[in-house]
Amino acid sequence: MAIVTAVKCINQACSLSEGMLAMMETFRQMVNDCLRIGLENNASTLKRLSKLCYPALAKYDIISYYKLNAISKAAGILSNRKQSIKRGYPTRTPYMKRALLISSYGFKVENGVLQVPLGDRRYFDILLNSYVKCILSDAAVIVRSFTLAANNTVSIAYSKEVTEIGCNTTAGVDRNLANVAYGNHDRVVMFDVSQAVRVAENTCSITRSFRRNDVRIRKMVTDKYGRRRRNRVSQLLHKVSKAIVQDAKERKAAIVFEDITFIRKLYQKGNYQGREYRGRMNSWSFFELKRQVEYKAAWEGVKVITLTKSKTRGTSQLCPRCGKRVQEAERDNPFYRRQLWCQDCRKWMDRDVVAAMNIARRGADVFQRPEGLAGEAMVQELGSVTPVILKVDASKLTLSREPIS
Ligand SMILES: [Zn+2]
Numbered sequence: 001m002a003i004v005t006a007v008k009c010i011n012q013a014c015s016l017s018e019g020m021l022a023m024m025e026t027f028r029q030m031v032n033d034c035l036r037i038g039l040e041n042n043a044s045t046l047k048r049l050s051k052l053c054y055p056a057l058a059k060y061d062i063i064s065y066y067k068l069n070a071i072s073k074a075a076g077i078l079s080n081r082k083q084s085i086k087r088g089y090p091t092r093t094p095y096m097k098r099a100l101l102i103s104s105y106g107f108k109v110e111n112g113v114l115q116v117p118l119g120d121r122r123y124f125d126i127l128l129n130s131y132v133k134c135i136l137s138d139a140a141v142i143v144r145s146f147t148l149a150a151n152n153t154v155s156i157a158y159s160k161e162v163t164e165i166g167c168n169t170t171a172g173v174d175r176n177l178a179n180v181a182y183g184n185h186d187r188v189v190m191f192d193v194s195q196a197v198r199v200a201e202n203t204c205s206i207t208r209s210f211r212r213n214d215v216r217i218r219k220m221v222t223d224k225y226g227r228r229r230r231n232r233v234s235q236l237l238h239k240v241s242k243a244i245v246q247d248a249k250e251r252k253a254a255i256v257f258e259d260i261t262f263i264r265k266l267y268q269k270g271n272y273q274g275r276e277y278r279g280r281m282n283s284w285s286f287f288e289l290k291r292q293v294e295y296k297a298a299w300e301g302v303k304v305i306t307l308t309k310s311k312t313r314g315t316s317q318l319c320p321r322c323g324k325r326v327q328e329a330e331r332d333n334p335f336y337r338r339q340l341w342c343q344d345c346r347k348w349m350d351r352d353v354v355a356a357m358n359i360a361r362r363g364a365d366v367f368q369r370p371e372g373l374a375g376e377a378m379v380q381e382l383g384s385v386t387p388v389i390l391k392v393d394a395s396k397l398t399l400s401r402e403p404i405s
Contacts, residue, residue, distance in 0.1 A: 034074030104145035172359025184360035256363030
């Protein structure tokens with residue numbers, strides 16, 4: 001059994017003094033200095049950046065903990081930027097606008113008080129609320145760092161050593177606009193998230209009703225309702241992700257996701273879709289559920305697998321029982337909405353249930369035959385007489401059965 005470190009984060013409101021705000025501003029300036037130095041020298045690793053920046057930060061009158069944290073914050077930003085450039089995404093010159101303060105050293109959490117060091121053994125006390133106190137009182141939990149933000153919130157990161165649960169089975173998650181299907185051959189659970197669609201539509205109609213030609217007020221209105229929408233939708237998804245992780249833990253199943261990263265590209269202008277439809281599809285928070293499940297699963301020691309695009313092709317077009325291609329019902333038939341017909345099994349099946357089952361099975365294929373094995377076998381087989389098909393990955397076999405549409 002592997003032991004892994006799981007990390008979580010908790011927020012609460014707090015009131016900051018003038019002195020604290022000044023320190024946060026100093027921290028912001030230090031990060032920006034580090035970013036500038038890093039860009040000039042093309043350094044993004046913590047080691048190089050520390051060497052370059054530490055002398056330059058000598059002019060700031062602040063404890064050295066914060067200098068180190070500023071450097072590591074800048075290193076994080078720079079290495080993210082580097083990765084974006086590598087992947088060909090457009091980037092801007094990084095610059096920190098908002099004041100904040102991060103430290104992973106020198107602070108204490110004692111008797112429900114977070115003590116933020118000010119230097120000379122003086123501390124700024126932040127009273128923690130009962131919920132945060134309760135969570136941090138767990139003996140297995142280690143407090144890792146705190147972040148103070150200018151909007152008067154403190155965020156505390158904490159971690160725990162978790163033993164990974166050995167899994168017997170897999171369970172797939174199929175994310176759709178109005179529902180989430182989760183399960184495998186034993187049982188598939190459907191979660192209704194159509195409320196999220198309604199929330200998004202409401203937000204749209206509210207912001208659209210704003211007529212005044214004033215950019216600043218328009219931004220305020222869209223920000224406010226966007227925030228409200230995000231909070232309401234993520235609250236809904238929290239219920240779903242909690243149930244999924246709980247169930248996977250009980251069933252000892254690994255959770256399998258399909259990779260739908262670039263799904264937004266399907267709904268762009270010029271793809272012959274209506275504005276309303278595009279708006280609806282683009283307001284779909286498909287990534288949030290995965291994010292939530294991932295961190296909750298890590299906390300419980302449940303394994304999460306993300307399948308690559310090629311491994312999930314046609315998950316809602318093949319029968320989970322026989323692997324044959326299934327037929328879709330006519331679009332305007334209300335009795336068979338989102339239903340699929342398998343000619344061989346002579347059965348109607350729900351489209352989302354089929355997708356969840358297929359994802360679970362393909363996850364199991366990957367799980368039982370780790371990556372690499374198939375590739376290595378293929379290389380060895382080149383030019384030899386042994387048939388390659390024997391050692392081909394099982395998921396590729398399913399693919400080859402799929403007729404060209
Ligand atoms: Zn079938």
